[in-house]
Amino acid sequence: MKLTSHQNMKIFILLLLSSHFASSVKHSLNYIYTASSGLPDFPEFVGAAVVDDNLLGNCDSSKKIIELKHDWVKKIYENDPHQLEEYKRLCFVEEPNFFKAEINSLKQRFNQSGGVHILQRMIGCEWDDETGEVIGYNHYGYDGEDFISVDLKTETWIAPKPQAFITKLKWDADKARMKLNQYSLTVIYPEWLKKYLAYGRSFLLRTELPSVSLLQKTPSSPVSCHATGFYPHRAALVWRKDGEELHEEVDHGEILPNHDGTFQMSVDLNLSSVTPEDWTRYDCVFQFSGVKEDIITKLEKDRIRTNWVKPSDMTVPVTAAVVVLALILIGAAGFIVYKKKKAIRPPSSPDNSAEFSEQLNPET
Structure with missing residues (x-):
């Protein structure tokens, strides 16, 4: 999956149209992180939590805030304040520091001295509520291109670009990182996805006809x-x-x-x-x-x-508009002539002048 820089916090996964449906329903949980370099008016790091294409909350490292979008999401973290504190640590300290270091490293690998650069990560899972099948994923994208992603079956990292090969060798050798990915993507994230679905059932599992x-x-x-x-x-x-x-x-x-x-x-x-x-x-x-x-x-x-209008249907309104415009111009010209005539009257007519003043200022 390609992670593009223009998605930012308002990312929605656009699904391909299909006229055939499986009997089961698949749900997804995604945590999307975006770090930027060279954008003075944009936060260096933002994160978003998305369930079934619904934004549940987002964090901004520069403002040090976590915004929860629904009351039922707030209720989850009211019942588990430790988890909210953990997310704050991730959003405000750990992930921003990691992403900042990675962007600096990538700029050197790609021989980039300046400019705007975006590093994104989408990590999450997809769960089939009929079969119980879980698919976990962890993708990184740099400047709108796939950079590296995990393959849980082979327990290796996939590097589509030469610049990612150094990272692949390092992370393939880090067995603890791979075990953490396996556990998070196949156990922890599915549990949280089910919790979100349980708390937000009336919202996430609703049906609205078009x-x-x-x-x-x-x-x-x-x-x-x-x-x-x-x-x-x-x-x-x-x-x-x-x-x-x-x-x-x-x-x-x-x-x-x-x-x-x-x-x-x-x-x-x-x-x-x-x-x-x-x-x-x-x-x-x-x-x-x-x-x-x-x-x-x-x-x-x-x-x-349709908002299409036949040319013949436009004749009458256009003609009427021309006539109205002509009348306005004639009236304006007449008013100008009238004012000029008033202006050259002798000063021995103060009553007329006062009357004209009262017409312009009826409250005086």
């Missing part, structure tokens, strides 16, 4: 089937013709997060070669993992939302 709309920019544009407001992200959106899923003339978008923790996705259908008479043979289907009933939206003309 609002589905058909959108089109212009009559010649593809019709986009857009679903938004659904949770969790284990969903698919497909176009069908006569009940059969389409793969040609279809463009699938990614599942993206909304600001409220729900998700959105869209799939476009190119209708350039489809006659209007055949539109009724098409429909858009939203499929939810664990939900038997699909949400089906028929392709009908009156269901399509």
Whole structure:
């Protein structure tokens, strides 16, 4: 998995769209750390905890704060204050010092004297609640490229870049580090993932159905089937013709997060070669993992939302606008002439002058 520098603390794992679902449900816990060098307006070290793509909390080494995003997360650490103190130590002291030293070392290896550099780490696990299978991972990325990652099966480190080979040799020889990775990724992290799921069940295990709309920019544009407001992200959106899923003339978008923790996705259908008479043979289907009933939206003309306006429809408003503008200009010109005439009247008309002043200042 590639860790890019622009992700920072708002990282969400974008999942590939799939129309087939396994009967089991997989949950994930990720701790994401980002250290920077050469960014004066950005913290040198930030961390984030994410469960099933939901941000639970984050820490900032420069401000020395840990921000918990949900009340049920706060309750966990109220019941286990020792664990919160441990996270503070990691976020404010241990991890920032480690990352700072590593960035300095990497800059030398890559022959970099200055500039902006980002070192990231994503460590966590994925747990299958049906089979109990656990997959642990620990990835490092430098300047947007994979740098080194652990392979728990072979108990070695994978180095895709020559500059990472020195680190690989050192860490392969450190058996204690490998044992710590094995235990953390397969025992400790799955336990914490299950604890998060238990405390946050009403939030993390909820089901929210989407609002589905058909959108089109212009009559010649593809019709986009857009679903938004659904949770969790284990969903698919497909176009069908006569009940059969389409793969040609279809463009699938990614599942993206909304600001409220729900998700959105869209799939476009190119209708350039489809006659209007055949539109009724098409429909858009939203499929939810664990939900038997699909949400089906028929392709009908009156269901399509668009902000496109025909040129002929714009004639009247534009003409009216021109007329109104002309009247405004004429009125302004008349007012200027009127003022000039008032200005050249003889001073023997104080009453008129006073009256004009009262019109401008009615409260005096």
